Amino acid sequence: MTPHDPIPLAKPVIGAREHELVGEVLRSGQLSLGPMVERFEHGWCERIGCRNAVATSSGTAGLHLSLLALGIGPGDEVVTSSFSFVASANAILFTGATPVFADVDIDTFNMDPARVEEAITERTRALLIVDIFGYPAEVPALLDIARRHDLAVVEDACQSIDGAYDGTKLGTHGHPAVYGFYANKQLTTAEGGVILTDDDDLAELLRSTRNQGRTDDGGWLVHSRLGYNYRLSDVHCAIGVAQLERLDAMMEGRARVASWYQARVRGIEGVAPMFEGRQTRSWFVYAPRLAEGVDRDRVIERLGERGIAAKPYLPCIHLQPFYREDHGHRRGTFPNTEMISASTIALPFFPEMTEDQVDRVCRELSSALAAERVG
Ligand SMILES: Cc1ncc(COP(=O)(O)O)c(C=O)c1O
Missing domain, CATH: 3.40.640.10 (Type I PLP-dependent aspartate aminotransferase-like (Major domain))
Structure with a gap:
């Protein structure tokens, strides 16, 4: 690679x-x-x-x-x-x-x-x-x-x-x-x-x-x-x-990659690391929150231009088109859900990811956020 x-x-x-x-x-x-x-x-x-x-x-x-x-x-x-x-x-x-x-x-x-x-x-x-x-x-x-x-x-x-x-x-x-x-x-x-x-x-x-x-x-x-x-x-x-x-090894791999991300993300302005609480997370995605006001779609686009896949993950269910149209849901009903859903960004995350790849993602994320602040 x-x-x-x-x-x-x-x-x-x-x-x-x-x-x-x-x-x-x-x-x-x-x-x-x-x-x-x-x-x-x-x-x-x-x-x-x-x-x-x-x-x-x-x-x-x-x-x-x-x-x-x-x-x-x-x-x-x-x-x-x-x-x-x-x-x-x-x-x-x-x-x-x-x-x-x-x-x-x-x-x-x-x-x-x-x-x-x-x-x-x-x-x-x-x-x-x-x-x-x-x-x-x-x-x-x-x-x-x-x-x-x-x-x-x-x-x-x-x-x-x-x-x-x-x-x-x-x-x-x-x-x-x-x-x-x-x-x-x-x-x-x-x-x-x-x-x-x-x-x-x-x-x-x-x-x-x-x-x-x-x-x-x-x-x-x-x-x-x-x-x-x-x-x-x-x-x-x-x-x-x-x-x-091989589940133990794969879980260890995910936890290792997550710890690399957590350490780096703490130093990037405009992004909050994932929550670490009393419970142990079974690491599935690495999806930190971007600060309010950041244009997440633009950040994802900029990352994509540099070969880094990212997604606005996770959209809330009640705002999915058919939950609104067929089940009468609307924006404004679940404030925390909507706020979190509007700000989380899933970054590349898999057990065999290298520290260099995490570095590259974080570098590009940092410069995409800086460009957003300027632009
Ligand atoms: C929280 C949650 N529930 C249910 C599912 C559905 O699982 P599957 O895709 O295996 O049907 C998923 C899959 O992504 C999920 O993330």
């Missing part, structure tokens, strides 16, 4: 082991519903210390199935965060329920428990907790609210793979937690997800609904309930098994 090569936003780590295991599946002839799926699921149970892992075709599918399995449906309201990827709220819409947003905390970017409490009505049936940018949400406070209002809980930990709150892994708090494995995630299966739960009955139901409503004791063409094809293939799981074997 030369000093002027483009630097992408994200880049998966794929090596010989992924090729070897995918080859093993292809040679076996069993491409779906085979032993590699079980091996992948078992790997997660071991890693997290949870009783069940149910692999799904995507994180979105995992969220949808979890909400359905907890009985969420038409007429229900589910409180969630608008500072998330659109799939969090879409999964609620898929069930026929209505997402109700609660504003986020200005530091953690996760749902503020006080705002969650205010959002609860007599129709609220569940909380969909999101651990955004890999930083764990206030799980104990949110579970306390859920207990007092008799609400089901699903955790969208798609960005917080392998995350924990006060050392307790997500997926072992008594409600299902979902990870996502799209190609930019801490661990990838190209596309995919997993639902983690200690509840054996729930896991059995999820295994049925991801597989067209089939049950273990029925035949292939016996469907006991309405189900979906949300299976994850053995080919995808082969990539996942290889990735699980």
Whole structure:
């Protein structure tokens, strides 16, 4: 790589082991519903210390199935965060329920428990907790609210793979937690997800609904309930098994790159480093905030001209065109969410990024911000 090569936003780590295991599946002839799926699921149970892992075709599918399995449906309201990827709220819409947003905390970017409490009505049936940018949400406070209002809980930990709150892994708090494995995630299966739960009955139901409503004791063409094809293939799981074997190293790589960024960003005028709090972040993106008044689009454009990918990440859900048009949302309703969403910028971030590349990104960011101040 030369000093002027483009630097992408994200880049998966794929090596010989992924090729070897995918080859093993292809040679076996069993491409779906085979032993590699079980091996992948078992790997997660071991890693997290949870009783069940149910692999799904995507994180979105995992969220949808979890909400359905907890009985969420038409007429229900589910409180969630608008500072998330659109799939969090879409999964609620898929069930026929209505997402109700609660504003986020200005530091953690996760749902503020006080705002969650205010959002609860007599129709609220569940909380969909999101651990955004890999930083764990206030799980104990949110579970306390859920207990007092008799609400089901699903955790969208798609960005917080392998995350924990006060050392307790997500997926072992008594409600299902979902990870996502799209190609930019801490661990990838190209596309995919997993639902983690200690509840054996729930896991059995999820295994049925991801597989067209089939049950273990029925035949292939016996469907006991309405189900979906949300299976994850053995080919995808082969990539996942290889990735699980190297997850520690990939996580360390991300944390190392993040620490380089944090140290440099502190010295750049007009940009605030990412929040470091009591909880350990599962590093997913490096997305610091730009100061108020900075033209973020121009900064992104300037970085792009110098070969550095950057994105205005993350747009809030309630201001997405169809949430405004079909669901009546408008600007001004969730001030913290809107302010954060207008100022965060995702910079190149992947485990194999070098210190020189981080230096180059920060240098270019600094000069783009300086040019903005002048121009
Ligand atoms: C917070 C969050 N929720 C849900 C999803 C959906 O995951 P998938 O793309 O695997 O369906 C993502 C993926 O980016 C995400 O970041």
